[in-house]
Amino acid sequence: MLISIFRVFVLYLLVILVMRIMGKREIGQLQPYELAITLIISELVTLPMEDNAIPLLDGVMPVLTITLAQVTLSYLTTKSQWFQDFISGKYTIIIENGKMMQKNMTKQKYNITELLEQLRMNGVTKIDDVEYAILETSGQLSVILKAPKRPVAAEQLLVNTEYEGLPINIILDGKIVKENLEDAKLTIQDVEKRLKEDELDVEDVFFANIDAKGEYYIQKKELEG
Amino acid sequence: MKDFTPYGIIIGFIIIIGLGIGENYYFKRVSKDMIDEVILIEEDIALGNIDSSIEGIERIIEKWRKDEKILEIMLNHQKVNKVSESLVEIESKLKNFLNSDNLSTNFAALKEYIKNIELDNNFTINNIL
Numbered sequence: 202m203l204i205s206i207f208r209v210f211v212l213y214l215l216v217i218l219v220m221r222i223m224g225k226r227e228i229g230q231l232q233p234y235e236l237a238i239t240l241i242i243s244e245l246v247t248l249p250m251e252d253n254a255i256p257l258l259d260g261v262m263p264v265l266t267i268t269l270a271q272v273t274l275s276y277l278t279t280k281s282q283w284f285q286d287f288i289s290g291k292y293t294i295i296i297e298n299g300k301m302m303q304k305n306m307t308k309q310k311y312n313i314t315e316l317l318e319q320l321r322m323n324g325v326t327k328i329d330d331v332e333y334a335i336l337e338t339s340g341q342l343s344v345i346l347k348a349p350k351r352p353v354a355a356e357q358l359l360v361n362t363e364y365e366g367l368p369i370n371i372i373l374d375g376k377i378v379k380e381n382l383e384d385a386k387l388t389i390q391d392v393e394k395r396l397k398e399d400e401l402d403v404e405d406v407f408f409a410n411i412d413a414k415g416e417y418y419i420q421k422k423e424l425e426g
Numbered sequence: 427m428k429d430f431t432p433y434g435i436i437i438g439f440i441i442i443i444g445l446g447i448g449e450n451y452y453f454k455r456v457s458k459d460m461i462d463e464v465i466l467i468e469e470d471i472a473l474g475n476i477d478s479s480i481e482g483i484e485r486i487i488e489k490w491r492k493d494e495k496i497l498e499i500m501l502n503h504q505k506v507n508k509v510s511e512s513l514v515e516i517e518s519k520l521k522n523f524l525n526s527d528n529l530s531t532n533f534a535a536l537k538e539y540i541k542n543i544e545l546d547n548n549f550t551i552n553n554i555l
Contacts, residue, residue: 254503262442269438276431 204253212246212260219268224275232289232339238271289338296334299347309336320344366413375404375422385411449500450547456493457544460486460509461537468533476520483517497543505543512536 219242223235231239242264249260278285293305295316306316316334319342325331333345355362369385370378371392382388395417396403407422463486470479490513497506516532546553 256499256501256503258500259502262445265438266442269435269442272431272438273435276435 205250208253208257209250211257212250215261215264216242216246219264222268223271234274234288235271238267241267292338293336294333295336295342296328296331298333299329299331301328305336311336316342364413368410368412368418370408370410371417372403372406372409372419374408375406377403387411446549450549452496453500453544453547456497457540460490460493460540463489464533464537464540468530471520471529480517480520483513483520487513487517501543501547505539505546509536509539509543512539 220239223238245263245267246260249255249257274288278288293309293311294302295305295309295311296302301313301316306312320326320328320331320334323342323344325344325346330346330350331344332347333343335343335345337343369381371381371385371387372378377389377392379389382392392409393403396406396409396419399419401419401421405422407420409417409419411417463482467479467482467486470476470482490509494506494510512532512535516529516536519529519532
C-alpha cells in the first residue's frame, strides 16, 4: 500500500514536470500530435501505478523519451515552416466573404451543424456576416466578421483613451507580494500607509492591487464565524 | 540569449540511448555469468561432486541476491522472482540429496528464465515488433 502511494506521488510529479516542460496549452489548443502525446503519457504512467511488479523505470523512461521527442518536434516546428506544416497541417478557410467553402469543408470533414455551432459560440448567427472563418490547425474556428459588422473601436470614434496597463498584485491573502513591489515602484511603507487610510493592516486584506494610474483596489478579508 | 534547446535535446538523447545500451549490456553480462555458473554446477553433479555443486549454488544465490536488487529496478518483478524461486528450489533439492534426473528439469528451467532476461530485452527486430 505504502509503495503504491509513493509510486503514485512520484509518477504524478513526473507528469506535472513533463507537462511544464511541454509548455502551457489548453486541451482545445493542442496540436494533434500534442494531444496524442498527452494521451500516451497518461496511459504510460497508469501501468506502473496499477501494478507494483512493473518497475517505476518502465513508466518513467518512456515518458521521458516521449517528452524529449515532443520537445524535439516543437523545436523543429519553430525552426522550419515546412516541418510545421508537415506535423501540424495548415489552416483551412471554411467561410470566405460570407460563402461556405464546400470543398474545404468536405476535405476537413467539417459539417454544417458543427460550423453553425462554432459560429454561435463566436457570437455570430448569420453566415453572411462572416468575412472569414478559418479552421486552425488546433481544430478551433477563428471568425473574422465583415467590416460593417465588427464592433466599433474607440479609435474609429476618435475617442482618446488612456493607457491602462496591467494591475500589479500587492497583497494576496494577508501577505505582501514583495517581488511585485519593485515592479509597482512601491515600498512596504507605501502600502502600509495607504492601508492606514482605510484603517487596515496587511493581515486584514484578502486582496489588493494597484493599476497604472496608481489607484488601489482593496478587498478586506471576510470575518470568520 | 543563446538558445540551448538543441544541446539539451542532443544530451537528452545521448543519456536515454546510453542508459538503454548500458541496461542491455548489464542484462547480457548477468545472464552470461549466471548460465556459466549453472553449467559448472551441472558438470559437478554429473561427476558426482555434490558438495562442490552445493557450494556452487550457494555462490550463485549470493551473487544473484546482489544482481536481483538492480534487476528489480529495470525488470518486471515476476521475471526476477522466477529465477530466485528456481534457485532456492535447486538449492533445497541439492541439500536433500534428491536425484539428479529431477534436477535437470530444474536447471533447464532456470537457464531458460535467465536467458529470457537477456533475450527479452535484446535490441532485435523480433522484440521491437
